[in-house]
Amino acid sequence: MSDRYQDLAHNPIGKFLVKNLGLPNPPYLERYEGGPLVQGSVLTGSATQGDVAKAVTAALKALKVEATGVPAQGKRYKGLVFDATGIADAAGLVALQQFFTPVLRQLQGSGRVVVVGTVPEEAGSEGARVAQRALEGFTRSLAKEVGGGSTANLVYLAPGAETSLASTLGFFLSPKSAYVSGQVVRIGTTGITSVTDPVDLEKPLAGKVALVTGASRGLGEADMRTLARDGATVIGLDVPPLEADLKALADELGGGYIVGDITAEDAPATIAAYVKENYGAVDVVVHNAGITRDKRLRNMKPENWQLVVDISVGAPQRITDELLAQGLINEGGTVIGIASIAGIAGNNGQTNYASAKAGVIGWIQALAERVAGDGITANVVAPGFMETEMVKTIPLGIREAGRRMNSMSQGGQPVDVAEAIAWFANPGSGAVSGNVLGVNGQMLLGAS
Structure with a gap:
């Protein structure tokens, strides 16, 4: 759905009104369209005794990103990466100001800021724990300052995960994370600290098989297209009324499809049988299917409560358990649940939906611990206000509030969710597990 206010804000009259009346100013976001991950140079910095500066440099080199550790006066940077792992007490936090203040004006539009820290619980001393936890407040505040479509995010590393940075840095520094800001990601916290880097940076999912539920339209369609773009063979699943759309999409992408109701008693066995017979196993499972009954x-x-909860979290649990029981998720595979900002912040008239989506978070975090020993990861994507067909049914006032009350002053696109899913699915993200990533432009109220 088009955003007419955004277009208005960028014409000459609109620019004048926005500037002089202090109105929201939604920038046009840069999104990935192929080619190099970063179109420009990245400046790196480190606090004294930082632990991962060399790992950052190595990761950027592997990603073929131009990087330097020496700032040049007047030069513009597409990204700023700071190793804050060496900050061991509150006084040491001044290193953040010392690095960023002189160079923030040199950050280009739609620029990227990434702070790398140590998981606070693993920081080693009380002072270090204080300092490392402080990075969250710093990064989320900076994310609200940078503007112009730029973002700021924080990556915490568990001990031993220093060499597992590349995929995550690639995501957060690239246009793939256009609508992701103010987020905190932890790497290595489930015990998986080593990864298999993809052979092909442009096709990291080559040779992988991905199953997506609710696949025929909206977010599910974007998931299918993005995973296929990255080289995966995709299997779409949707309900009988959408079979024609589902088949057309699967045929276009050279994948397979399953028609059925995921809440049916025999759905887990039916899905498992299809996967086993046609593909042997899967590497990526995306539980995208969901409905609202507000x-x-x-x-x-009661029936509307139960249906919403079962589609969002009950059926995904049963399907995943069946696939795991039959050994149909490969080692190195991943399970991705779709939650919602409603499951984090709540929403008027959506107690059923918010309960279901919060349940997704609880389930996936428990699953991440359970399957870590098998080399399988599990993560959650929590979308905010997304520009799908569903928003047409939202009253205008509520719709505009949903669009404007984030740091980007706009709704997200289905591809923004799909890019986050593709990052979680990337073999290089094998140490990223148990995370909840908000794809919401950094909501200003109720959640980060």
Whole structure:
């Protein structure tokens, strides 16, 4: 759905009004269209005794990103990466100001800021734990300052995960993370600290098989297209009324498809049988299917409560357990749940949906611990206001509030969710597990 206000804000009259009336100014975001991950140079820095500066340099080299550790006066940078692992007490936090203040004006539009720290619980001393936890407040505040479509995100590393940075840096420094800002990601916290870097940077999922539920339209369609772009063979699943759309998409992408209701009693066995017979196993499972049946709790019907919860979290649990029981998720594979900002912040009239989506987070975090020994990861993508067909049904006032109340002053696109899923699915993200990533432009109220 088009954003007419955004277009208005960029014409000459609109620019004048936005500037002089202090109105929201939604920038046009740069999104990935192929080619190099970063179109420009990245400046790196480190606090004294930083642990990962060399790992950052090595990761950027592997990603074929131009990088330097020496700032040049007047030069513009597409990204700024700071190793904050060496900050061991509150006083040492001044290193953040000393690095960023002189160079922030040199950050290009749609630029990227990444701070790398140590998981606070593993920091080693009380002072270090204080300092490392402080990085969250710093990064989220900076994310609200940078503007112009730029983002700022924080990456925490567990001990031993220093060499597992490349995929995550590539995501956060590239246009693939256009609508991801103010987020915190932890690497290596489930015990998986080594990764298999993809052979082909442009096709990191070559040779992989991905299953996507709710695949025929909207977010699911974007997931299918993006995973296929990255080299995966895709299998789409959707309900019988959408079979024609599903088949057309699968045929276009050279993949397979399954028609059925995921809440049916025999759905897990049916899906497992299809995967086993046609592909042997899968590497990526994306539980995208979901519905809303909005009513305030006082008016909620039991069947609408149960259906929403079962589609979002009950059925995905059963399907995943069946695939795992039959050994149909390969080592190095990943399970990705789709939650929502509603599951984090709540939403009026959506107690059923918010409960279901919060449940997705609880399930995936428990699953991440359970399957870590098998070399399988599990993560959550939590979208905010997304520009899908569904928003047409939202009253204008609420729709505009949803668009503007984030650091980007706009709604996200389905591809923004798909890019996050593709990052989680990347073999180089094999140490990224148990995370909840908000794809929401950094919501200003209720959640980060």
